[in-house]
Amino acid sequence: MQNHQIIKKRIFTLLLLVTAMAVFMPKSAATTIILDFTTIDSTDMYGAKTNAFDESIYGFSNMGLNDVINNISSAISNDFFGYSYAGLSAGKELNINFEVGTIGSGPSNGDNEFSYFQFGNVTSGESHLGHACSGCALTSYWQGKVIGSIFTNNIATDLARYATNNKELINLIAGTASHEIGHSLFLSHPGGKELNPGESDYGLMATGASQPSMPNEQRVLDRAFSNRNFDTLITRVGLRDVQIAAIPEPSTILLLLSALLMLIVKRKKY
Incomplete structure (x- = not known):
């Protein structure tokens, strides 16, 4: 008994x-943003069409296509994981993933929540640097859709002349991408300069439009999300333990x- x-x-x-x-x-279960540099004639949710990313129009020195893509991807990841913020606890990071892939392939990590950003030469007439659906990376309705575009030929035409080396060219592209990904996570443009841990007084969500009328010379710098924006990201996507190996789903632990x-x-x- x-x-x-x-x-x-x-x-x-x-x-x-x-x-x-x-x-x-x-x-x-994090959301995964898939970065597509290679699909020809892809279309985002707004009807914007791009061809594959062409690195040759930038004038990179001793860097091939794969090198450039890897550096852009690393710079984007660094914007989300590479800085220390007061609101970020030790051993924690944003609950979001990034990987290079192709539209329609799905994420290699098996995440059920994912969306795409297309990088490439715009063929549908858009003249801006990029765009994204506000908050769409956070909603299940847009899962699996192309929710944003980075028009790399427009970036080269409008901004490449401000860069003096490979790193600054990478910053032009990656900074634009992180800015648009920020929009997809429901971040908006600030009214001016904001405190941030990057090289510029302007955070990544700053824009050349009014306000805050950021000078284009600032785009070649390694900018970072402002402290205020990063606090918002923590609220929007949540935190997880710093990833060393794959974390089993709660259902696995329950089993x-x-x-x-x-x-x-x-x-x-x-």
Whole structure:
């Protein structure tokens, strides 16, 4: 009888543990932004069409297409994961993923929540640097859609003359991309300069339009999200432990705990 009571207490304790983990465990399923540089004749949700990204129009020195793409991707990731902010706890990072892929392929990490940004020469007449659907990376309705575009030929035509080296050319493209991705995460343009950990007094969500009328020379700098914007990102996408290896989904943990529970009961029966 005493053994039976002990078993019941252990079962109850494990069930409480399972319930607590299910309720209070941070969301492990992040949204993934897929960056497409290679698809020919792709179309975003606004009807803007692009061909594949052409790095040759920028004048990169001793860098091929793959090198340029890798550097752009790394710079975008650094904008979201590479800086320290007061609101970012030690050992935590934004709950979002980035990867280079192709439209229609889906994310290689298996995330169910994902969307695409197309990078390339615009062929449908748009004259601006890029655009994105405000907040669409955060809603399930637009999952799997091309929610933003980076018009790399327009960037080269309008801005490449301000860059003096490869790094500054990368900053022009990556800064534009992170700005538009910020819009897809519901960030808006600021009214002026804002405190940030980057090289410029202007944060990544600043624009050349009024306001805040950011000078184009600032675009070659390694800009960062402002402190205010990053606090908003923390609220919008949440935080997770810094990623070293894949985090199992809560359902996986629940299955493991259930198996442990059954094992304990089985052992007591014998």
